[in-house]
Amino acid sequence: MSFPKIRDITLRILGACGIEAPPVPMRPILARFRASVVDSEHIAESALIRSDGSWVIRVNRQLREERRAFRIAHELAHIYWSHPDNHQGDPALGDRLERYCSKFASLLLCPHQWFVMDAPAVDHDLARLKNLYSNVSHEALSIRLSYITPVVVTIYDNGQLYRRFSSPGLGHPPDGQPVENGVREQVDIYGKFRQSSGSIKWGGIKRGVRVRGYPVFSGKFRRIILLTTPAGGGGAHDDPDYEEDMPYPFPDY
Numbered sequence: 001m002s003f004p005k006i007r008d009i010t011l012r013i014l015g016a017c018g019i020e021a022p023p024v025p026m027r028p029i030l031a032r033f034r035a036s037v038v039d040s041e042h043i044a045e046s047a048l049i050r051s052d053g054s055w056v057i058r059v060n061r062q063l064r065e066e067r068r069a070f071r072i073a074h075e076l077a078h079i080y081w082s083h084p085d086n087h088q089g090d091p092a093l094g095d096r097l098e099r100y101c102s103k104f105a106s107l108l109l110c111p112h113q114w115f116v117m118d119a120p121a122v123d124h125d126l127a128r129l130k131n132l133y134s135n136v137s138h139e140a141l142s143i144r145l146s147y148i149t150p151v152v153v154t155i156y157d158n159g160q161l162y163r164r165f166s167s168p169g170l171g172h173p174p175d176g177q178p179v180e181n182g183v184r185e186q187v188d189i190y191g192k193f194r195q196s197s198g199s200i201k202w203g204g205i206k207r208g209v210r211v212r213g214y215p216v217f218s219g220k221f222r223r224i225i226l227l228t229t230p231a232g233g234g235g236a237h238d239d240p241d242y243e244e245d246m247p248y249p250f251p252d253y
């Protein structure tokens, strides 16, 4: 790809704004892009409006904090690529622009180069990562985790399975394995982090696993995220270019 890596672009922007650690604040980046944010009721999520050499990002006022940050970062990407020096005449950019903007947003709020250092330093613990990357959702952080360490991610919303996925190449067993159910029930009852270990058979192999369960409760909405980590690893993507292949945009970032 002749196009510069988005993770290098976003890191350069953060550096220029003097931002060196998460959480990434929007204010200095908005100032650098000569953009302001206006809350709105009458808009699906966000929109970008140019006015006299500066920019206005309109954002639906009801968005969650993480979704709001993501949409602002997405619109900043549109501003970035509106400049001829930045799109470098790439003829394919037009088709891919939305995907690139979401990728830009993800990597602006959770830079690859930071995350690959921070995640192992906190034992790939979702709660500790959320403390660092406070304006990135638990779901997005768990997706990013799945690309740098072998893990099965299972998300339940109000008791219903919402999604279950794993690191590329790892695969996963059907949901509702006993050790996973046990952790999930404990999290549900106590509303606190719980973990357990056991074994699960998948891919023809019985694997020792550690299961960690995290409550992500907000009012009546009860999300529980399980991270199931196989002993001995295997399956995680250690290709340094991995994020080029990541699925974008993330659902419900």
Ligand SMILES: [Zn+2]
Pocket: 074, 078, 098, 101
């Ligand atoms: Zn867009």
